[in-house]
Amino acid sequence: MAGLYVHIPFCESRCVYCGFYSTILSALRGRYVEAMCKEMELRKDECPEPMETVYLGGGTPSVLSGPELDSLFLYINKVFLKGGDTRSLEITMECNPDDICKAGFRLPPMVNRVSMGAQTFADERLRFLRRRHTSGQVGTAVRRLRDMGIGNISVDLMFGFPQETLADLNHNLDEILRLGVEHISAYSLMYEEGTPLYRMREQGKIEDIDEELSLRMYDTLILRLEEAGFEQYEISNFARPGFRSRHNSSYWSRVPYVGIGAAAHSFNGRDIRSWNVADIRQYVASIEKGECPSEAETLDEDTQYDDLITTSMRMREGLDIRALKPKYKEYLLKRSKRFLDSRLLQLDGHRLHLTRAGLYISDSIMSELMW
Known part of the structure; x- marks a missing residue:
């Protein structure tokens, strides 16, 4: 969807x-x-x-x-x-x-x-x-x-x-x-x-x-x-x-979405992010000429991993580590160890998520888990 x-x-x-x-x-x-x-x-x-x-x-x-x-x-x-x-x-x-x-x-x-x-x-x-x-x-x-x-x-x-x-x-x-x-x-x-x-x-x-x-x-x-x-x-x-x-x-959850309007962002659910110009006059003038005033970037595997950390780890259910390629899974589990030991992160089966205590320093934890 x-x-x-x-x-x-x-x-x-x-x-x-x-x-x-x-x-x-x-x-x-x-x-x-x-x-x-x-x-x-x-x-x-x-x-x-x-x-x-x-x-x-x-x-x-x-x-x-x-x-x-x-x-x-x-x-x-x-x-x-x-x-x-x-x-x-x-x-x-x-x-x-x-x-x-x-x-x-x-x-x-x-x-x-x-x-x-x-x-x-x-x-x-x-x-x-x-x-x-x-x-x-x-x-x-x-x-x-x-x-x-x-x-x-x-x-x-x-x-x-x-x-x-x-x-x-x-x-x-x-x-x-x-x-x-x-x-x-x-x-x-x-x-x-x-x-x-x-x-x-x-x-x-x-x-x-x-x-x-x-x-x-x-x-x-x-x-x-x-x-x-x-x-x-x-x-x-x-x-x-x-x-x-x-x-x-x-x-x-990294579901694809389309953004319409000035400054709106879009994502194909995999590796391409795009965004419209953040200028209403330029946006209107371009669209009236039949052109979409947008830029795009292709995300490499490392950036896709980082995006997954900063999105899924915000959720109560956390990240399903089975979705990761072996090198990223190994890296994540290694970086997570001290947070697991201090009960700031918890691993339930295949899901890694923040604990209540981890919520308070979520930004710093996610920063440490990134590639």
Whole structure:
């Protein structure tokens, strides 16, 4: 099976932490949507496998108008889904809570999963992040989505804000659990180079949270969500039984996917990665001339091994070492020994995975396992 990712780079405002490609050039929306539809036609034969998941990400897909979304889904259905029955597919759209709360907001009929950025339930921190919504709108948005028939809702939560306490985190967890959603993605606040947040820290305007406190927050997060019936199936992702993100899981399982839109990435599931230009004007101009503005690279065996480490080891099930060629299997088991001895890694049959203790230093462990 395969996945389709459609990148909507438009935002009404930029959040201080965002390192993804996005723009506030809303005047280009119409031409951009037309260009994405044309790109789908240009790449219709690129992925021979049936699409199992569709994901509209951004940016902010929910800023698109109803007719713009209808056009996109018309082409998604015609080009990649072949007009078939979509009820068994996972079709996700990222939305901002305040967009959902607007009068007249509607979702395209094919969408059956919504991913929504709550981030925090402290209004002062939402203002600090330059988020457009208020904490109260998150609950209103969830209720509206339920009324629309959406039975699969994911909410993003951030922790590790400057001056945040464990009590603050527990309040956020109380609020997010009260929503009754099916999926939670929880991330420590990251200082991506080039973002306003990064510059604030470099200028001494804010201080990063203490590392020990950050680890205690992560531990609290895991324990409370597990107690509430969520499984931690990936380092930052928690789901009620049966509600794992099938689309994101395909990334971590090296399933092929096609990326449509400016800055979107694609992968053939084996050895070729490609990406579109991260410039909306250049993207639109190229597509209008019938050209795909993309670059590609062929991955050698060593890079494929490294990619396998950095994707599969994020998952609860870890890596099936039987998938490795003998030289990589021997290398991995040798590099893993000290982590196995210290119980940071565990080998269950043929599967090597992080333990609970290993989750806290997962990046350094994966770095040591790479070729």
